[in-house]
Amino acid sequence: MIPRTLFEHEHDAFRCTVRRFLDEECVPHHEQWEQDHRVPRSIWVRAGELGLLNATTPQAYGGLELDRRFSMIVQEEFGRAATSGLNGFNVHDIVAGYFINFASEAQKQQWLPKMAAGEVITAVAMTEPGTGSDLQAVKTRAVLDGDEYVINGSKTFISNGTNCDLIVVVAKTGNSGKGAQDISLILVEANAPGVAKSRPLRKIGLNAQDTTMLFFEDVRVPKENILGGVAGQGFYQLMKELPWERMSIAIQSLGAAHAVLESTLEYTRGRTVFGKPIFELQNTRFTLAELKAELTIGQSYVDACMLLLLRHELSSAAAAAAKMWCSELYTRVVDKCLQLHGGNGYMLEYPVARHYLDSRVNRIYGGANEIMRELVARTL
Known part of the structure; x- marks a missing residue:
């Protein structure tokens, strides 16, 4: 609908790397990771080799010294692939921010290179x-x-x-x-x-x-x-990194919601009821059209927030609004798309069912959405 202008050629190339890593090395094994309740350390090391951990860390400390749009791509693709086990990568990235902004030179030298390589998990x-x-x-x-x-x-x-x-x-x-x-x-x-x-x-x-x-x-x-x-100084230090944490939740929520909508479009076009595809029913088309419009609007807001973040101008209230609205949009998309799957939507072999289980916590962690509303309300 509205083309995104946030990314440049090098970002697109990086996205291809992230997507290939997820599709080839993570998605096939994610079900086993769910049984193990953790992602193996070997995946952390592999992610470090590909530059997916702490991409914004300065080169002097083992990172790639890239801008936050590269981190955004990682979060979008995690959402798209439903690899929620990798959410810990974002925590790791936030810790890197604490080090870059507040740690002593000795602490940076000791920990950041190992963190970027996936050798130390935080x-x-x-x-x-x-x-x-x-x-x-x-x-x-x-x-x-x-x-x-x-x-x-x-x-x-x-x-x-x-x-x-x-x-x-x-x-x-x-x-x-x-x-x-x-x-x-x-x-x-x-x-x-x-x-x-x-x-x-x-x-x-x-x-x-x-x-x-x-x-x-x-x-x-x-x-x-x-x-x-x-x-x-701890509370101030936490507040400095919280806007990015909340933006990352908004970003991943949108990436996941886009994926759910795409898989539902495919499902409704292939599944027939009363002799014709579910997609041809007006209720289905109107529901999907509404969700598409909401996702486009949400994406435009998040992209605008990212431009402000790159200029170090993003306010806590703007980040809180993004986290609140996008996490709630994600659950709306999942709920409505699951309904369009009928009974199959309740089966874990379908992506929408997995999203149904994973999406709910986005409204809680990173600060409950009630707290996000309070932060926005303080600006009224």
């Missing part, structure tokens, strides 16, 4: 069993003891929790009672004494995505492991 330990989206209410605490911080607490819904080698832990380091000013981000190696991982969490969908709880009991790390070198 996680962010943010959410706790009793806090949800309220980051200022975290109870995990890091107490300074000489030259070390001692960390105690627990975290849940941790993407890459089983595979991770390095964890960015959100913890309280102060007692001012001012919420955000007491929070810090601390680097913790996953094999450190006192760190424990739960079994993979049982989820409705995203079964191939490695998700666990993490426990910290008297975990000692050097005080230099505070990101930014000064305690109390």
Whole structure:
């Protein structure tokens, strides 16, 4: 309908690489990964070889130093291929942003090249069993003891929790009672004494995505492991990366929704009822036309947001609106397309059924959509 003008030739070539990797090396194995509740580390290494991990990381630290449109392509293609097990790649990318913006030179040199190569897998330990989206209410605490911080607490819904080698832990380091000013981000190696991982969490969908709880009991790390070198900067650091995290959810939601619509078009053209293809029924055509229009509008908004992001002008409210609207559009597309499949839509051999299981969480993680509405409401 409206041609996209966001990408250039090198982006199209990169998209071909991503698509080939997914179609040849991921999609055929994704069902097994769902049974294993994780993506094998060999896939992380392969993704690193192809430049799919931390593509925006500077070349000095092992990355390709590309613009965010390359990251956008990765997220779109993950959605298209329904390879939700690879969602942990985005968490890894967000951690790279923390390093690039806030880590010391020694920390960058130590970790970023291994992260870009897929040799070190990272996680962010943010959410706790009793806090949800309220980051200022975290109870995990890091107490300074000489030259070390001692960390105690627990975290849940941790993407890459089983595979991770390095964890960015959100913890309280102060007692001012001012919420955000007491929070810090601390680097913790996953094999450190006192760190424990739960079994993979049982989820409705995203079964191939490695998700666990993490426990910290008297975990000692050097005080230099505070990101930014000064305690109390964690909330600001989190806020700096959250707009991209929310944009990535919007991007992947649209990529997946486009794929669902395409597969439904194919299905309705080939399936007959009352002697003619389902597609020829007016209800079917009107439903699909409505979804196509909504997806085109959503894509235009997301592409406009990406242009602002490239100029470092994207507001938190704009990113929140994109995450909220696109994640809800994704579930609408899936619901209506599943209905057009009839009973077959309830069978996991059809892509729409897998999307039905995987799509629901997009309205929760990255900040629940109720929080997104509040962020938008503050601009009214």
